[in-house]
Amino acid sequence: MRVLVTGGAGFIGSNFVHQTLATRPDAEVTVLDALTYAGSLRSLDGVLDDVRFVEGRVEDGALVDRLVGEADVVVHFAAESHNDNSLASPGPFVQTNVVGTYELLEAVRRHDVRYHHISTDEVYGDLALDSPERFSEATPYNPSSPYSSTKGASDLLVRAWVRSFGVEATISNCSNNYGPRQHVEKFIPRQVTEVLDGRRPRLYGDGLNVRDWIHVDDHNSAVWAIIDRGQLGETYLIGADGEVDNKTVVETVLDLMGREAGDYDHVTDRPGHDRRYAIDWSRLRDELGWQPRYRDFRSGLAATIDWYRTHEEWWRPQKSATEARYARSEKVL
Numbered sequence: 001m002r003v004l005v006t007g008g009a010g011f012i013g014s015n016f017v018h019q020t021l022a023t024r025p026d027a028e029v030t031v032l033d034a035l036t037y038a039g040s041l042r043s044l045d046g047v048l049d050d051v052r053f054v055e056g057r058v059e060d061g062a063l064v065d066r067l068v069g070e071a072d073v074v075v076h077f078a079a080e081s082h083n084d085n086s087l088a089s090p091g092p093f094v095q096t097n098v099v100g101t102y103e104l105l106e107a108v109r110r111h112d113v114r115y116h117h118i119s120t121d122e123v124y125g126d127l128a129l130d131s132p133e134r135f136s137e138a139t140p141y142n143p144s145s146p147y148s149s150t151k152g153a154s155d156l157l158v159r160a161w162v163r164s165f166g167v168e169a170t171i172s173n174c175s176n177n178y179g180p181r182q183h184v185e186k187f188i189p190r191q192v193t194e195v196l197d198g199r200r201p202r203l204y205g206d207g208l209n210v211r212d213w214i215h216v217d218d219h220n221s222a223v224w225a226i227i228d229r230g231q232l233g234e235t236y237l238i239g240a241d242g243e244v245d246n247k248t249v250v251e252t253v254l255d256l257m258g259r260e261a262g263d264y265d266h267v268t269d270r271p272g273h274d275r276r277y278a279i280d281w282s283r284l285r286d287e288l289g290w291q292p293r294y295r296d297f298r299s300g301l302a303a304t305i306d307w308y309r310t311h312e313e314w315w316r317p318q319k320s321a322t323e324a325r326y327a328r329s330e331k332v333l
Ligand code: NAD
Pocket: 006, 007, 008, 009, 010, 011, 012, 013, 032, 033, 034, 035, 036, 037, 038, 039, 040, 056, 057, 058, 059, 076, 077, 078, 079, 080, 081, 082, 095, 096, 100, 118, 119, 120, 121, 151, 173, 174, 175, 176, 177, 178, 182, 183
């Protein structure tokens, strides 16, 4: 099977490439990635000789048309992915997330190629802390940020291309991922590398916001279950019952790294900060028989901390520019 992976030098996409090469001997992988600030060939260390790497943008219609024409399935991870960046500068999110998805859909339509679209639970907006509700495939779209609205727009393009043109596509909306090779701008890697540098973690606002954590390998095994066995035209939510508030995540990181539980700062809250995400993934379980393998967040987090401890050469080049960006808007409360 010839697999075109967009965004395969980013966090989830690179882990997808590693997992695919390790578990699917029939896969021939091409990666299309623009190597933005968020992409790194180092994330493909150990597998670069086993994939075809193409540096380019998903909005480049001619390039996308050629690569899609040479594939049996397209898995579209490439995106501008960070909410804070989308608040500072939304333009690149519209370009990459909306226009890029449009170009891929037109190419899979022309070449009749199977397409899987990677999206986020953030398209559904947020839930109250005290509500028993979780997101399901039937939850109406209600995105809060430029990031989540451009992801929502891209999902709606996919749905329209399925209905109007018969494109063979599936969509997955996953909760917050953690694991190796995640950029240091994101919550967990930021706090872990701050502690490794002898500084204090930063909690936005009151720190009570809840995210539903899933290990990146579980996200990617679910993506393969959907490609293999999912119903065409359908959406599947991916989660692993991992609801934890941000304050607890920071306290667990501090504990696992041998620091005092209260050794962190509260800083300026994110504008429009979503309060809680929670995923009902029963469709994935009941229809496709998928189950997560990482059930214990604390031990998954400990393994992730170890990865950052032993891969400083991977994250160090991004660290000071990332913290300089945060320093422009962040104040200790
Ligand atoms: P990331 O920012 O780590 O990686 C994105 C990759 O896409 C990078 O390698 C970057 O170079 C590449 N890229 C960016 N713009 C591009 C363009 N115009 N053309 C080609 N390549 C481009 O992101 P991630 O966290 O790995 O997220 C991957 C996907 O998963 C995204 O679609 C995101 O919306 C989705 N998602 C992420 C999470 C999460 O917790 N990180 C959860 C649910 C869904």
